[in-house]
Amino acid sequence: MDFKGESAKNMVNKKASQRKGRGVKAWLARVFGRIPLIGWLMGSLGAVLIEYFLGDALSYYLGLPKIPVLFGSSIILKKPALIPGALAYLLLVYALPVSLIAKSMTRPANRLARLLASRPVSLATLIHLGLFYLILHLWAEISDYRLLVLKLTMIAVMLTLSINVINGYMGEFSCSHPGFMALGAYGASITTLLLCVDDKLMGPALLPAAAGPWLFPLALIVGGIVASLGALVIAIPSFRTRGDYLAIISLAFLFIVKSLIENLEFAGGPRGMSGQPDYAGLPTVFIVMVLCVWTINNFVRSTMGKALCAVRDNELAAEAMTVNTRKTKIVTFMFAAFWAGVAGGLFAHVLRYVNPGSFGVQRLAEILAMLYFGGLNSVTGSIVGAVSFNLLSEALRPLELYKWIIIPLLFILVMLYRPTGLIAFTEFKPRELMRPKE
Amino acid sequence: MKKMTTGLIIGLIGLLVFAANGWCFGRKTVIKIGINAPITGDIPKVGEGTKYAARMWLEDIEKAGGLTVGDTKYPVEVVIEDNESKAESAVKANTKMITEDEVLFIVGPQSSKQAIPAGAVANNYETPMITPWSTNPDSTKDRPFVFRGCFLDPFQGPVLANFITEEFKFTKAAVLYDVASDYPKGLAEFFKKAWENLHGPDSVVAFESFTTKDADFSSQLSKIIKSDAQVLFTPQYYNEVALIVQQANELGWKGPIVGSDSWGSAETVSLCGENCYGQFFSTHYAAAGAQGATKDFIDRYQAKHGYVPDDVAALTWDSLRLAQRAIEDTGKITGKIKKDRKAVRDAMARIKNFEGITGNMTFTEEGDPVKCAVIVRISDKGEYEFYKSVCPN
Numbered sequence: 001m002d003f004k005g006e007s008a009k010n011m012v013n014k015k016a017s018q019r020k021g022r023g024v025k026a027w028l029a030r031v032f033g034r035i036p037l038i039g040w041l042m043g044s045l046g047a048v049l050i051e052y053f054l055g056d057a058l059s060y061y062l063g064l065p066k067i068p069v070l071f072g073s074s075i076i077l078k079k080p081a082l083i084p085g086a087l088a089y090l091l092l093v094y095a096l097p098v099s100l101i102a103k104s105m106t107r108p109a110n111r112l113a114r115l116l117a118s119r120p121v122s123l124a125t126l127i128h129l130g131l132f133y134l135i136l137h138l139w140a141e142i143s144d145y146r147l148l149v150l151k152l153t154m155i156a157v158m159l160t161l162s163i164n165v166i167n168g169y170m171g172e173f174s175c176s177h178p179g180f181m182a183l184g185a186y187g188a189s190i191t192t193l194l195l196c197v198d199d200k201l202m203g204p205a206l207l208p209a210a211a212g213p214w215l216f217p218l219a220l221i222v223g224g225i226v227a228s229l230g231a232l233v234i235a236i237p238s239f240r241t242r243g244d245y246l247a248i249i250s251l252a253f254l255f256i257v258k259s260l261i262e263n264l265e266f267a268g269g270p271r272g273m274s275g276q277p278d279y280a281g282l283p284t285v286f287i288v289m290v291l292c293v294w295t296i297n298n299f300v301r302s303t304m305g306k307a308l309c310a311v312r313d314n315e316l317a318a319e320a321m322t323v324n325t326r327k328t329k330i331v332t333f334m335f336a337a338f339w340a341g342v343a344g345g346l347f348a349h350v351l352r353y354v355n356p357g358s359f360g361v362q363r364l365a366e367i368l369a370m371l372y373f374g375g376l377n378s379v380t381g382s383i384v385g386a387v388s389f390n391l392l393s394e395a396l397r398p399l400e401l402y403k404w405i406i407i408p409l410l411f412i413l414v415m416l417y418r419p420t421g422l423i424a425f426t427e428f429k430p431r432e433l434m435r436p437k438e
Numbered sequence: 439m440k441k442m443t444t445g446l447i448i449g450l451i452g453l454l455v456f457a458a459n460g461w462c463f464g465r466k467t468v469i470k471i472g473i474n475a476p477i478t479g480d481i482p483k484v485g486e487g488t489k490y491a492a493r494m495w496l497e498d499i500e501k502a503g504g505l506t507v508g509d510t511k512y513p514v515e516v517v518i519e520d521n522e523s524k525a526e527s528a529v530k531a532n533t534k535m536i537t538e539d540e541v542l543f544i545v546g547p548q549s550s551k552q553a554i555p556a557g558a559v560a561n562n563y564e565t566p567m568i569t570p571w572s573t574n575p576d577s578t579k580d581r582p583f584v585f586r587g588c589f590l591d592p593f594q595g596p597v598l599a600n601f602i603t604e605e606f607k608f609t610k611a612a613v614l615y616d617v618a619s620d621y622p623k624g625l626a627e628f629f630k631k632a633w634e635n636l637h638g639p640d641s642v643v644a645f646e647s648f649t650t651k652d653a654d655f656s657s658q659l660s661k662i663i664k665s666d667a668q669v670l671f672t673p674q675y676y677n678e679v680a681l682i683v684q685q686a687n688e689l690g691w692k693g694p695i696v697g698s699d700s701w702g703s704a705e706t707v708s709l710c711g712e713n714c715y716g717q718f719f720s721t722h723y724a725a726a727g728a729q730g731a732t733k734d735f736i737d738r739y740q741a742k743h744g745y746v747p748d749d750v751a752a753l754t755w756d757s758l759r760l761a762q763r764a765i766e767d768t769g770k771i772t773g774k775i776k777k778d779r780k781a782v783r784d785a786m787a788r789i790k791n792f793e794g795i796t797g798n799m800t801f802t803e804e805g806d807p808v809k810c811a812v813i814v815r816i817s818d819k820g821e822y823e824f825y826k827s828v829c830p831n
Contacts, residue, residue, distance in 0.1 A: 069538050144563075145534045152526060259649065262618045270620040274554050274576060351526055353555035355620070358525050394530070400477050400520045 034437045035102045038116070039109030041131045043102030048138040051093050055142065062089055069143050073395035106438075113436035124434050133286055140282055147282060151350050153390040154289040155343050160370045160386040161296050161379060162339035167368075168376035169300050170332050171312030173243065176234050176250035177340050177367050179257035180227040182359035184341025185348035186261060188223030189273050192216065192349070199275045201268055216279040220288065220345040227341025228334040230257065235333035239326055242315070254364065261356040272355025273348075280349035288346060292339050297379045297428050299335060308332060309377075373414060375421025379428035385421065467773040469505055471761060472517045472535035474546030474556060479523025483703065484548050484571070487751035490743055492516050492545070494735075495758040505762065508770045521547050521556075528552035532559040532567075540775050541565070543761045543782060548750060550574035550620055557584040564776065566783040568760060570753035573621060573699075578805040583783050585805040587757040588722055588749075588796075589830075591621075594698060595628025597811045597828045598720050599636055602669055602696060605718075609637045612667035614658055614682060616674060617647035625673040625698055643667045655682055659689050673698035680709035687713050694718065699811075702749035707820040714816050722749045722796040724814045724824035732795040746822075749796070756794035763789060 035043075055067045062085040068075050071094070072086035102109075116124035140147040159181065166174045193202040196212035207215070230253075237249050262270045299305055307328045310318035319325050348354040366389075374385020392410070396403040414422065473492045477485035496516045504511035517539045519531035528547045535541045536559070544560055544567040547553045553572035560567035561581040569577055570587035573594075578584045602608055611633050615626035630642045644665040646658035659682070662670060672682050672695060679701055686695065697719035707714055725736055725746045735755060739747040765771075767785035771778055792799045799807040810829040817823045 066538060066540075069534075074538075144537045145530070148530055148533050152530070259618065270618050270623055271574060271576070272551065272554070272620070274558065347526075351529055351555050352558055353525060355525065355551050356618070357551055362524070397520065397531075397534075400518075403520075404478055 032099070032103065034110070035106050036109050036113040036437045037434050038113050038128060038131070039102045039105050040098070041128065041135065042105050042109060043098040043100075044135045045131060045138075046101040047094050047097040048135050050097050052138050052141065055093060058092060059085075059089060062086075064089060067142055069145055070149065070391065070395050074398050077396070077398040110436045110438040113434065117435060121431055121434075125430055128434055129290060133283070136286065137282060148350070149390070149394050151280065151282065151285045152347075153387055154285050155347050155350065156370060156386040156390050157383050158289055158292045158339055158343035158346075159367050160374060160382040161292060162336045162343065163367055163371050164376065164378070164382045165296060165300065165308075165332060165336040167371060168378070168382075169305060169308040169312065170329070172238060172329075173247040174234065174250045174333075175247055175364055175368075176231075176253040176257075176337075178359040178361075178363040179250075179254040180230060180337040180340035181344035181347065181363070182257050182261060182354075182356065183227040183230045183337075184220075184223035184344030185354045185359070186223075186267055186273070186344075187226035187341065188219045188345030189276050189348045189354055190267065191219040191222045192277055192279070193273065193275065195219075197275065197277050201266065201273060212277055213279050216284065216349075220342045223345035224338040224341040227337040227344065231333040231337030232330070235330045238329050238333065254359075254361075258356050258359060268355070270356060272353060272357075274353040276349045276352045276354075278349070278352065280346050285346055285350070288342060292342065293379065293383070293428075296339065297430075300379070301427065304328065304331065369411060372421050373411060375418075375424030375426075378421075378423050378426045380426055381421055381423035384423055388422075467512060467771060468515050469507075469512045469765065469771065470515045470517055470539055470541040471758070472519065472532075472539060472541035472544040472546075474519055474521050474528055474531050474535070474544060474552070476523040476548060476552070477518075477520040479521075481523055481549070483705065483748075484750050485520070485523075487748055488546060488548060488570075488754045489518060490739065491747070491751040491754040492518065492758060494738065494742070495755065495762075499762075505765060507766055507768060510771070512771060517541055521552050523549070523552070525551055525555050528556040529559055532556045533563075536560065536563045536565050542765065542775065542778055543567070545570065545754060545757045545761060548572065548754075550577055553577040557581055560584055564783070565779050566761075566764070566786055568757045568786075570757040571750050574624070575804075575806075581805065582787075583779075585760075585786060585801060586807060587753045587760070587799075588699070588807070589809055589811055590806060591625045591628050593830060594720055594811060595625055595630075596632035597813075598671065598696060598698065599629055599632035601718070601720070601813055601826070601828065602671075603636055606669065606694065608668040608693075609641055610643045610665075610667050610669075611641065612644035612646070612662040612665060612670045613642060614644075614646045614648070614655065614662065614670060614672045614674075616650055616652075616678070618650045621700065622673045622675075623647075626671075629671055629673070652678075653681055655685050656689060659686050659691065662686075663689055663691055667693070669693050670695045671697075673700060675700045676703040676706040676709060679706050679714070680711075683710050683713045683717070699749060702814075702822075704745050704748050707816060707822075711820075715818050715820060717816050718825065719814055719816075720811045720828075721814050721822075722812065723752050724812050724822050726817065726821035726823045728795075728824075731793070735795050752796050756792075756796050756799070759794065760786065760789065760792055760799070763792060 059067045064082060064085050068086050068089055072090055075082050075086045136150060140150050163177045166172055193199050195207045195215060196205050198204045234250050234253055238246050261267055267273060307323045310323050311325055311328055315325055370385045370389045373389055375381030393407060396406060473488060475485040475488040499505055499514045504513045517535055519535055521528035521531045532544060535544060544565060547556050547569060548571040550572040553569040554574060554576050557567060557577050561583045564583055566583050568585040568587055572586060573588060573591050575590060578586050613626050613630060615622040617623055630645060633642050644662040644667055646661060648655060648658060670693060674682060679697060683695055695717050699721040701719040702721040723732060728736055736747060739751060764782050764786035768781040787801055790800050797809045799809045801807055808830055810827050812824060813826040813828060814822045815825040
């Protein structure tokens with residue numbers, strides 16, 4: 001029986017489920033358990049389409065000032081009188097359409113999922129991703145604030161995933177991630193400022209403006225490579241030290257990077273660099289994030305990934321079992337730093353401003369919090385951790401000071417009841433995720 | 439199953455009926471002012487001053503029954519967003535206020551590291567914004583919609599160099615500043631340049647730096663003392679000022695120590711104590727001996743919150759009053775937010791000789807005000823006494 005913490009509404013369901021002798025969970029599983037992922041995506045698409053076309057009228061009728069932007073969080077926290085309206089909106093626009101469409105599409109969705117399962121997995125993935133992107137795009141179309149939150153959340157996903165490779169899979173406690181991010185941010189910014197725009201730090205653009213957006217991936221790669229080179233500084237000491245000592249070295253690296261940039265006059269010093277071109281749109285960020293998830297997921301499931309886990313559990317034994325620990329460590333550090341650098345490059349181009357102060361200990365605390373909240377050794381965990389942390393911290397924004405009491409409290413609770421994080425030590429298998437449920 | 443479905447449907451209908459505040463249709467025109475302040479993070483005191491000043495302003499407006507534009511009174515709402523003293527959070531807050539809350543005008547963010555990226559957002563969405571405290575030229579540069587409430591460092595540096603030269607007739611100065619923080623570094627460089635213009639190259643005999651959150655300055659201070667400098671200039675924030683002045687006195691520094699507007703916080707004297715008495719700094723306004731509107735503001739603030747407002751609060755107050763004036767000057771609120779924002783921006787740029795509590799202001803084309811700086815002496819009672827006013831030529 002699992003009634004604890006369920007809302008009053010579900011208490012109505014209680015009787016029905018008790019008659020069958022099972023809990024709410026079982027009831028939910030019975031009703032919604034057979035819907036494959038593509039069915040849910042269709043449902044969500046329906047919901048965002050409803051919001052896109054009817055959202056304004058509906059919010060008007062419900063007496064809301066605007067379409068509730070982040071699931072009504074700011075309305076609920078700021079204007080209690082509008083809570084019923086906001087809840088009704090959420091029900092009418094999200095909950096009901098998603099569940100009804102998904103439920104009614106069970107059969108065709110399963111048929112489609114079966115069809116896709118018989119084709120190459122890449123085709124199925126592309127279709128799912130396309131649908132997912134469409135949903136995000138329509139959702140973000142409502143407001144630029146949503147768009148910004150979405151972009152920063154995706155960047156957080158990349159950061160959390162890449163630190164998971166080091167801190168989770170390889171089991172080293174590295175604190176240098178903001179440093180890698182800073183290197184990537186500055187690397188990419190300098191490239192685009194130098195090549196694509198006229199500005200006062202780097203002078204006139206070297207290339208015609210039309211080439212800019214096409215060169216942006218190149219700038220991101222430059223950022224990633226700069227970060228990977230920086231990672232060598234950590235990777236080499238990691239041959240000899242482990243645990244706390246490596247943590248100190250990596251923390252030192254973070255400070256070195258920060259003061260290095262503060263003293264680089266051509267990169268703006270402590271004043272930072274601004275005026276990055278506006279290349280990081282939603283599609284770009286989405287595609288880069290998908291590439292990041294894909295490569296990292298493949299990396300940790302490859303032979304190299306298994307070697308990582310061996311190094312984590314016992315380095316000596318791994319060495320004895322012919323794992324080349326040095327190569328493993330170098331590759332891992334550089335690989336993770338590359339993606340952190342790319343995320344940094346995107347970050348710089350989403351904000352269109354970077355300063356060294358953004359990459360301090362506070363950022364480190366944020367990244368680590370997302371990582372441990374979601375769970376170590378798990379791609380899904382990292383995604384869940386980053387998304388929930390970002391949405392939560394944005395949703396609780398109206399609480400100001402109390403936000404920083406509630407979020408840490410939540411972390412303590414998670415650590416008490418799920419010491420390894422929400423979803424730890426699981427593999428992310430897209431094929432499993434997309435399979436038909438009937 | 440059937441009962442449950444019925445229950446759900448009844449619940450849903452109930453919710454909808456209850457939700458219909460919608461029965462009183464219509465969305466009224468409300469003038470919304472956004473405040474982007476660092477309420478949590480590194481400098482919460484700055485956020486607090488901003489918030490209190492904004493609340494006082496709102497009180498005044500509410501007492502008057504709203505803001506009168508043309509012949510109509512409009513209700514005013516102040517939207518306060520916390521930027522956590524982070525750049526990305528300030529950008530998010532601005533985006534949210536502009537697209538979601540549909541504010542007409544934004545006051546804030548205070549620090550340059552947030553004002554630069556947030557100003558870009560405001561300018562992109564063509565929403566007028568005024569940053570009361572940011573001294574970095576980039577905040578307003580090439581941004582017609584972004585204004586500033588304070589003077590800039592290229593003005594403040596020479597003001598201090600001239601003041602020291604005239605007052606003490608010194609020729610050798612030392613500078614101690616935080617190399618990792620944008621404001622002290624910029625100001626230190628402007629001061630050095632101005633000083634060397636007056637007294638020739640190498641007249642700044644010691645140009646020493648440290649990094650944010652350092653607490654021991656003895657090695658830098660020993661060098662400065664050995665360098666036979668006559669005056670020490672340190673454009674630091676209140677917590678560092680206390681440490682620097684105390685340590686300098688302990689090491690045997692005898693000359694005056696001069697600071698900049700970052701000393702203006704009420705905390706400087708309470709942390710530094712008698713060591714700081716008799717020192718000078720340049721700032722936006724002097725609390726002790728203030729008169730007229732400035733005194734009214736200080737008294738009201740002190741009565742309500744128990745301490746003398748620092749320059750951030752005063753500048754925020756002036757910025758809000760400037761916003762109010764610009765909105766009133768438009769003469770008409772159409773309710774079409776984009777049009778209104780443009781009208782307010784144009785009215786703002788036209789403001790001439792605005793009488794603020796931190797001095798008279800007229801905006802240049804960049805959106806920076808031309809205004810006077812005040813030299814303040816910390817009296818023997820620890821009060822900030824007006825000493826001299828220096829105006830741009």
